Amino acid sequence: MITIIRNVDVYKPEYIGKKDILMIGNKIATVEDNISIELNCHVEVNEIDGSGKIAVPGFIDSHVHLLGGGGEGGFVTRTPEATLSSLTKSGVTTVIGCLGTDGVARDLMSLLAKAKALEEEGITTFIYAGSYRLPLKTITGEIMKDIMAIDKIIGIGEVAISDHRSSQPSFDEFAKAAADARVAGMLSGKAGVINVHLGDGKRQIELLERVVNETEIPITQFVPTHVNRNPELFEKCVQYAKRGGYIDFTGSEDPDYNEKLDGEISFSKGLKRLMEENVSMDNFTLTSDGQGSLPVFNEKGELVGLGVGTSRCLIKAIKDSVKKQNIPLEIAIRALTSNPAKAFKLKNKGRIEKGFDADLCLLDKNLDIDTVIAKGKVMVQDKTPIVFGTFEEKQ
């Protein structure tokens, strides 16, 4: 399949002006002015008029509970699995799946099977070994073997700290798991990253900082997530990012409500703060926590409400950054493209450039997602999914 997008404003994520994008098979062949191709054979060429639209790399959502998550309010609160179109219509072309609180009734082998299914359905998928808890449950019996032997496993997580739902990991347990992930990553050419769930406990990032300070494991080995869950935690994480660490924001479909409810810092306001503090613009990512439950607890730790996260929050955060905080699109969009590609060492992802995977989104002038292409195939057209997962009802 050959696809040409004509006359589109390209953010690769850096803005490079109006260009044509030529995709052959699942790769970007070139990005140039006025591409013309002459074919002396019968090959279908799909021409897309990109005028009035903006092309950005396909989104990398690096923290999604693909199997569903939750369950903290009993079995009836277990959330449903992700579907192909729920991801693609939100612009997601690469997803990293994780287990959360429940690594017992949901296990890693099922997560791997789910990730393989989504890959066959058309997007790119990876997973983390483990769940909230240490010691970590693996497929092969060892963290290092899982990362080295199973292509889709690129690290471990989400390991929970400072949370009443964590396994209350010790310094030694946490450092040992991180060391195994790092060395296995080195040996297999992967990131070997440790995705760290930060709870709202008063210890905040103490354990993470101790491991960074007291061991030789570099700060870039970790991606702490939910950094924006409250102002105090966020300020700690701003300082952590200033030291060179990655930090991952969790998006919200209603940032104003979440700000009022528990002081959550929206991505757009948080990014503004990072810019004021001169944090490296390579060091932040944004994820949806998709399919996870969004539990609301009272001061006694009792569950009082529940929702389900989706990847829809991603573009909302980008729009708010551009429209409400006047942050350039080429900066904000890094959170979903070049930055996670770097943090997770995803080769050929996160950029609209020759040789990279043909994953991209076309946005309209209002920054709404109009078209989504994954591995060279149009998945969403005119804001409507046209490719569906095996058991999805076509809407």
Ligand code: ZN
């Ligand atoms: Zn989490």
